Amino acid sequence: MNSARLTLNGNEFELPTLVGEEGEVGIDIAKLRGSSGAITLDPGYGNTGSCRSAITFVDGEKGILRYRGIAIDELSADASFEEVSHLLIHGELPTESTLKSFTSALAANNDLPKEMVTMIDAFPKDGHPMGILAAMMAALSTFYPDADPDADLDGVVAGLMGRAMSIAALSYRKQKGLGPLPEIDPSVSYAANFLRLSHAESGKEYKPSKVLEHALDMLLIVHADHEQNCSTSTVRMVGSSQANIFASMAGGICGLWGPLHGGANQAVLEMLEQIQANGGDCTKHMELVKDKESGVRLMGFGHRVYKNFDPRATIMKKACDEVLGELGIEDPLLDIARKLEKIALDDDFFVKRKLYPNVDFYSGIVYRAMGIPTDMFTVMFALGRMPGWLAHWKELRDEGSRIHRPRQIYTGYQARPYVPVADRG
Ligand SMILES: CC(C)(COP(=O)(O)OP(=O)(O)OC[C@H]1O[C@@H](n2cnc3c(N)ncnc32)[C@H](O)[C@@H]1OP(=O)(O)O)[C@@H](O)C(=O)NCCC(=O)NCCS
The missing domain is CATH 1.10.230.10 (Cytochrome P450-Terp, domain 2)
Structure with missing residues (x-):
């Protein structure tokens, strides 16, 4: 086996190396602390692989991005967001009948409990829609405590993606004073339904143009995954504590919100x-x-x-x-x-x-x-990234990962006594 050699305080340590499918080399330091007492320090994790993953490949030098081996250019030109979601989560493009049942499951699981509709209504009118999405995503766990991805992954995925779309559309409608959500149309795509649910005026049908539907579909695909970025790593971090799937997604939404990432x-x-x-x-x-x-x-x-x-x-x-x-x-x-x-x-x-x-x-x-307001942009990114987060959450669970728990180099005081308040200067 190939290995790397580390010399530390005069002692030599052999560290196994591994090579990924695309040739990237990693040094396995899993046993470093146990054998040497030392840890590594890598603020921002620019040199740290946090996991092995078979979902997405990025080559930053060559400008390559592939989901499950398929180039983003091909997927964004020829596939639908529903197909790409299935590809990311299950590893393969769906057959015609699987695609049909996944698409209808998405449409059949977008309903929001009436209490959640009331909650969304109670947020400040100009409250940021990412705050609403994160809060409502965590709130879903209280309404669906029995959601069990191990028993019914596709049902839970459809409920998450379908309801995330409804929460996003409803917070947009609230901002615009457009009233309750219209009925979903199971015969059209996720992208077309989002535009319908967002823009339809009360009691009127809204049929998005093919240009807009196609553009939104493509935008969702392009955002669908990007390996171990800040929000996805957050999903994995939260998921590693075995928090429920809604809590893990809510963590991802919060990670995405910042201006250095999805914001x-x-x-x-x-x-x-x-x-x-x-x-x-x-x-x-x-x-x-x-x-x-x-x-x-x-x-x-x-x-x-x-x-x-x-x-x-x-x-x-x-x-x-x-x-x-x-x-x-x-x-x-x-x-x-x-x-x-x-x-x-x-x-x-x-x-x-x-x-x-x-x-x-x-x-x-x-x-x-598309007529989407500026503060909804990051919400659109979150809708697109949802299948990526779900795929990583599933991969983490399937491999039975340990709880994620980095270490630190402590830079604070060494041990010192407690001073009673009366004796402090
Ligand atoms: C994306 C981003 C967070 C990556 O950060 P990073 O890998 O930590 O890169 P660094 O912050 O170390 O930047 C490296 C150098 O480029 C500069 N830099 C990076 N992004 C810059 C930007 N958008 N504008 C101006 N300077 C920038 C840094 O100041 C630094 O300069 P220095 O070497 O003289 O100190 C960073 O490029 C950024 O803030 N971009 C703008 C926000 C954005 O578009 N985010 C979306 C990412 S998809």
């Missing part, structure tokens, strides 16, 4: 709007970004793993051009985005640091064209 799509739009409000001066904004003192980042740029290009950004940029073109929308924010991209790609600051547009740089402009 970047909202932050990009706000950045573009701010540049527009300040007269559209992109150069000035880029000077600010390059000034490290300013603390301003070019949102939608850079990625921990992609150091060449993000294949999802390429798909998204194309979709953005197509959707706006087909709908005849001229969005001045798209011009600003294009200008920022051009400046960045020609500027040494960004080139040297390998900063390229990521998945979030153009997605907000597509969501805007």
